[in-house]
Amino acid sequence: MKNTSEKLFQAITYTASLFTIIVLLAIIYSLFKEGLPFFRAVSLKEFLFSGAWYPTHENPEFGAKTLIAGSLFVTFGALLIGVPLGLGSAIYISEIAGNRMKEVAKPVVELLAGIPSVVYGLFGMAFLAPLVRQYFHLDTGLNVFTASIILGVMIVPIIASMSEDALSNVPKSIREASLALGATKIESIFRAILPAAKSGIIGSILLGFGRAVGETMVVLMVAGGSAQIPKSIFASARPMTSTIAAEMGETVIGDLHYQSLFALAILLFLLTFFSNLITELVFLKRSSR
Amino acid sequence: MKNILKTLVLLLVLSLVTVSVFAKGNRITCSGSTTVLPVAQATAEAFMDKNPGINISVRGGGSGVGVAALQNKTADIANSSRPMKAKEISASKSKGINPTAYVVANDGISIVVHKSNMIKNLTISQIRGIYTGKIKNWKELGGASMPIVVISRDVSSGTFEVFNEKALSGAKVDGTAQLLASNNAVVSAVSSTPGGIGYAGLGYVNDEVRVVNVNDVMPNESTVKSGTYPLSRKLYMYTNGKASGEVARYISFIQSAEGQKIVEAQGFISLN
Numbered sequence: 001m002k003n004t005s006e007k008l009f010q011a012i013t014y015t016a017s018l019f020t021i022i023v024l025l026a027i028i029y030s031l032f033k034e035g036l037p038f039f040r041a042v043s044l045k046e047f048l049f050s051g052a053w054y055p056t057h058e059n060p061e062f063g064a065k066t067l068i069a070g071s072l073f074v075t076f077g078a079l080l081i082g083v084p085l086g087l088g089s090a091i092y093i094s095e096i097a098g099n100r101m102k103e104v105a106k107p108v109v110e111l112l113a114g115i116p117s118v119v120y121g122l123f124g125m126a127f128l129a130p131l132v133r134q135y136f137h138l139d140t141g142l143n144v145f146t147a148s149i150i151l152g153v154m155i156v157p158i159i160a161s162m163s164e165d166a167l168s169n170v171p172k173s174i175r176e177a178s179l180a181l182g183a184t185k186i187e188s189i190f191r192a193i194l195p196a197a198k199s200g201i202i203g204s205i206l207l208g209f210g211r212a213v214g215e216t217m218v219v220l221m222v223a224g225g226s227a228q229i230p231k232s233i234f235a236s237a238r239p240m241t242s243t244i245a246a247e248m249g250e251t252v253i254g255d256l257h258y259q260s261l262f263a264l265a266i267l268l269f270l271l272t273f274f275s276n277l278i279t280e281l282v283f284l285k286r287s288s289r
Numbered sequence: 290m291k292n293i294l295k296t297l298v299l300l301l302v303l304s305l306v307t308v309s310v311f312a313k314g315n316r317i318t319c320s321g322s323t324t325v326l327p328v329a330q331a332t333a334e335a336f337m338d339k340n341p342g343i344n345i346s347v348r349g350g351g352s353g354v355g356v357a358a359l360q361n362k363t364a365d366i367a368n369s370s371r372p373m374k375a376k377e378i379s380a381s382k383s384k385g386i387n388p389t390a391y392v393v394a395n396d397g398i399s400i401v402v403h404k405s406n407m408i409k410n411l412t413i414s415q416i417r418g419i420y421t422g423k424i425k426n427w428k429e430l431g432g433a434s435m436p437i438v439v440i441s442r443d444v445s446s447g448t449f450e451v452f453n454e455k456a457l458s459g460a461k462v463d464g465t466a467q468l469l470a471s472n473n474a475v476v477s478a479v480s481s482t483p484g485g486i487g488y489a490g491l492g493y494v495n496d497e498v499r500v501v502n503v504n505d506v507m508p509n510e511s512t513v514k515s516g517t518y519p520l521s522r523k524l525y526m527y528t529n530g531k532a533s534g535e536v537a538r539y540i541s542f543i544q545s546a547e548g549q550k551i552v553e554a555q556g557f558i559s560l561n
Contacts, residue, residue, distance in 0.1 A: 225468035247445040249351025
């Protein structure tokens with residue numbers, strides 16, 4: 001009897017894990033099935049390195065350079081803001097805060113992760129963008145700068161919580177040895193603990209990168225949506241994700257424009273896939289040590 | 290172990306199949322253009338009030354989504370803010386679908402600017418100059434010295450297509466233009482951008498922005514109906530073949546005097 005129920009439980013969990021793999025494979029399959037035919041009509045070189053995105057024009061052009069630039073601009077902007085904030089709170093929670101503070105601070109930071117991205121978008125559109133426009137005397141507040149701030153705040157919980165885990169996993173002996181050798185608290189954080197948690201921290205940053213590059217709603221609402229290579233951080237940009245979201249609804253299913261959006265999706269998928277893969281590898285290296 | 294697995298997978302597949310079998314009855318689904326959405330929603334509610342047995346579900350998604358839903362037979366009505374494209378018609382025909390158009394409302398695309406902007410009128414060629422990036426400052430048009438912030442809709446929206454055809458004659462919008470995802474987003478962006486210019490369906494314009502005349506014609510009921518306003522269009526509902534049964538009753542309700550009152554209440558222009 002016990003044997004049967006155990007086997008049943010095994011089968012259920014097995015099916016559950018199999019299911020996610022099947023879904024993942026189905027997504028990859030459909031991405032490539034719809035997206036690859038695009039490259040029969042437009043060369044990869046033109047797609048990656050030409051800057052003109054006029055998919056619905058009489059003579060359509062599918063140059064994604066500006067869209068790729070848009071994605072990279074807001075993502076690196078987000079990292080510039082999210083990494084110091086996330087890492088800072090991780091160090092504080094793990095190394096400096098007392099136990100009671102720690103119990104409050106960690107859940108609060110993680111609470112940020114639970115806010116739906118459309119709420120972040122609304123906040124950015126209705127509150128932050130007008131503020132940025134007035135403060136910097138700009139023509140428009142919907143730009144790379146505003147989008148980077150919002151995205152940066154969004155990835156703080158990812159970076160903070162994973163880096164904090166990595167810091168707490170640093171063996172007590174390293175901390176104690178460093179202090180015993182006469183290092184101050186700051187010295188032992190920067191010279192001993194951070195280097196020991198390096199791989200976990202890098203992993204958290206890569207995961208934050210993957211989250212920011214794939215975020216759609218916020219950039220759709222806040223980045224402004226100009227298909228141009230931003231000349232400054234106060235120019236509008238159009239990341240790949242918002243292009244897909246905004247244009248998919250009106251395309252004729254199966255035509256070149258439709259396929260071009262899938263080609264963009266393949267590009268995005270590869271970006272996030274490899275950043276996640278590197279994260280996994282970095283972590284595997286740590287756990288096997 | 291293997292047998293249990295097989296049964297589980299079978300059960301899963303069975304449950305998925307049975308769910309999709311139940312459906313239909315006196316149900317009408319329509320899907321498509323977000324511009325037509327408010328018209329479809331309001332008329333559907335009124336129609337359902339008068340005919341309690343009927344259930345109409347209305348979805349947005351965009352004109353292209355509506356056409357695809359009609360082709361896949363997941364919708365009875367495809368809402369569209371533009372005439373169906375030749376490519377879409379031929380794709381439908383190859384799937385055995387015969388799209389039939391019904392005009393349900395008139396709409397004008399208003400050009401809107403910030404309230405503080407003194408510009409009262411723009412010609413079509415000035416609008417083209419602004420959107421293609423040749424005119425960059427309001428002072429070139431007789432306004433205050435202020436850079437123009439060009440705000441446009443996504444290149445694949447029905448509203449953009451009509452604007453692109455009627456105002457830009459197919460010219461490319463300059464890359465610096467902001468492309469926003471909805472009529473509402475355009476209006477709210479213009480209202481908070483002193484140098485901004487945008488366009489939106491008549492039904493979406495509010496007091497936060499100022500509407501400018503185009504070629505000295507103001508967008509209003511009579512100029513849109515008569516077609517003297519240059520940026521006017523018709524909104525459509527497409528059915529597979531001639532509409533019949535409840536679908537036909539619903540569409541003729543929209544086209545009736547009572548339905549057209551609802552159309553006007555939504556900020557669009559009635560048919561006659």
